[in-house]
Amino acid sequence: MRYLSATQVARLIKIDPAARPYYRALADGVRALIMDGQIPVRVRMPAERHLAETLKVSRTTVTSAYDLLRERGYLESRQGSGSWTALPDPATTADNPWLSTDGDGLVQLQCAAPPAPSALRQAMLEAVDDLPRYGMGNGYDPIGLPVLRERIAAHYTARGLATRPEQILVTTGSQHAIQLVLGLLVGAGDPVLVESPTYPHAIDVARQRGARIVPVGISHEGWQADLLTGAMRQSGARLAYLMPDFQNPTGALMDDATRAAVVGAARRTDTMLVVDETWSELALDEVPRTSPAAAFDTDSRVISIGSASKLWWGGLRIGWVRTTAALARRLAMFRSAVDIASPVLEQLVVARLFDRLEETRAERRRTLRASRDALVSGLREHLPEWTFTVPRGGGTLWVRLNGPGATPLAEAAVHHGVRLAPGPWFGLEGTLESYLRLPYTQPPQVLTEALTRIRAARDHGPTGPHRPSDALIAMV
Template sequence: MRFLGAAQVARLTDVPAEARPYYRALADAVRALILDGRIPVRVRMPAERHLAETLGVSRTTVTAAYDLLRERGYLESRQGSGSWTALPDPASTADNPWLSTGQDGLIQLHTAAPPAPSALREVMAEAVEDLPRYGMGNGYDPMGLPVLRERIAARYTARGLATRPEQILVTTGSQHALHLAMSLLAGPGDAVLVESPTYTHAIDVARHRGARLVPVGISHEGWQADLVACALRQSAARVAYLMPDFQNPTGALMDDATRAAVAGAARRTDTMIVIDETWAELDLDGDDDGGHAPMAAFDTDNRMVTIGSASKLWWGGLRIGWLRAGTALIRRLAVRRAAVDIASPVLEQLTVARLFDRMEETRAERLRGLRASRATLVAALRERLPAWRFEVPRGGGSLWVRHDSASAVSLCEAAATRGVRLAAGTWFGLEGTLEGYLRVPYTLPPAVLEEAVERIAAARERGPAAGGLPADALVPMI
């Protein structure tokens, strides 16, 4: 194993003696060097005592820095063998914002989750009235209630994609849908193409399957069809996971020409495509009728599986999602789900079916709220943080922001001590990339967003708040 001497680490980190707290500045410097590749992974670090002597600080200070690096996943240690550099598992490190329960009193900007629509209470009351007629059965319908599948199929048809109820499988949220699709389509060692950046939980699912991730970069301008085609061909990808409709986190929208080109490339490489349409209904600047046709409208040989969800259009607490595909593939997916949860809750399905009946009203309410919140967030960021760069997306629920701080994770920790939880760009990339970005959602009310930006600006300018939450208390491990 390669190793670094204390003098080499001191020269590379170059932490000013007046830095406060020194241990955190030292840990941040080492972490940045690992992410930049200037300190490779699996390199042995100097002993704490030797580094402390070289830096002219106490051994306790270096120990605290090493402890923080281990907590974040950038250092591994073994008794008698020393410590060596590593890269964290995004699903389990202590600074993972997705592990927050939301019960800590912080403004939750780490998740793009809108509140429930005003009609929810009335709709749920109507669903409760519907419930007795379903009580005579056993309550298990692996495909989903026919009344809901009919409405989902009708909505696809209205959007320009002819769909029958037999092509719909109701799931317990979109994450469940993604797990089902990936478990059927991808196995250990299979290449899975993903966008970079991409939805962090999609990365987790692919890794859980033992797949080999193949990133293809996108930006606010969107996808380059030739790069996607090249990546599919060179990697022999078994599956591609794409978000063509207000991509999370960039907000990019794939145009029809690119959709057709990507569909053609997938046919040539025999790649299945999992399409995530979680945000597809939220076109803030387009037509009020839902805008563009679904990606699967370009599918000519049943190689696309589409994921939909009630979480962004209506409310995440309903935990209802769905899959749309060819009837044969839907039946295979329904059989596979029996090992997971058998069926989705009846009351929630009835509620979502009722919400589909009020699509025009509830969708208009959601669009009005997101437009107001987006305008507020954009104005606040431009006023308080003018050096930050972003493009305003046509739809979706978040801004993909290029910040001007040295470390996204350190900025997130400082913001947390001032009452705001943020998600660093690293959680949407592979192997610690995208350090220079933040995803900032506009799913909260305008007044809350204004307050959040004020606190973020204070964190950027003045660092962690005195008396704020300690680093090890920012994200409870649950």
């Protein structure tokens, strides 16, 4: 293991001699050096006695600084082996950006994206090492790097859906994938079926295309196959956008019998199915095994969309489309009007993360389950009049309110320091006002604080300090 001497640490760290308490300033300085990459992770720090002598402070001061760094997750120690630098678990540390006082200081409950997993750093380092071999070309690959398409195809095959790399198109996130598919396949006036509630940006894309949107209601219990198939038949839907895996925002999971029935109905009504699998890897409890919807497809009408954003990290703007090889090529040609290709380095990072799939799944199960349970217990204690069904996976609760509508509550909550996602964001105009989506993708202590603020907003209205009106930004 690499190590730093006390002299090297003293040379790197910059502390105002008048800073008080000094131990906290020392801990903050070391933390900043770790986060900036000036002190690498897994480097052994100098002994407390040696660092105290070099900095000319008491050993108690250095001991207190090391204790604080351990508490925050930036230092690990073992008896007889010393202390070495680390990065905290991003989903459990109290030292996290969700409660930051930077910017507007709002707790961001409008967004259902988890922090990066612990595997991300190593995957990034390996991807940087991989990058030079791709530097001889121009970096533009409209269909995606072969190494990533191979891993995505292998993952579908492992799930029971035989897939070749040429059936995969890499996109710049799942939202980009939705834009490409609907942009190519949907024209003005075409009926497009969507769930209600559903992912807001899918509605946005359908509207941009001038489509006629056909909503079909679902609940926490999921889909009623006869209503869904009847809507396809009666509307003559050109395309249907569905989220069968821990649906956003309800968290519902579609069983295989319903998947088979929906795909069969789409075949009879000549409807293309766009199946968003963004949350498919995030089962938190034991659930019945389900197959990809495309596993029931016999005539190439199911287009699957995936993303790196929920299992791994939203900052990795990488998604994908699984379809026929011919349609993947058409989509790659069509994307030239939007962008040329997805970032090479981010594709390499995601390819490396596929090698750590099980590790990340386990981490997400642990952290999201703890956050979900904290949110559920907090709601039952502090807002017992609100009702919901606990989902077995995904990242959100779909909560039914018993008082004022979700939109005025969200406006009031801004004044109490929290952003919310009111129900109307997830449906068509004037609907779902009695619902609120609450994500559990943040640490338990953040959710506990947010619930305190939400209850104050419900009970007292907009009595807190004024917040900018643009605080309700739909990052969902």
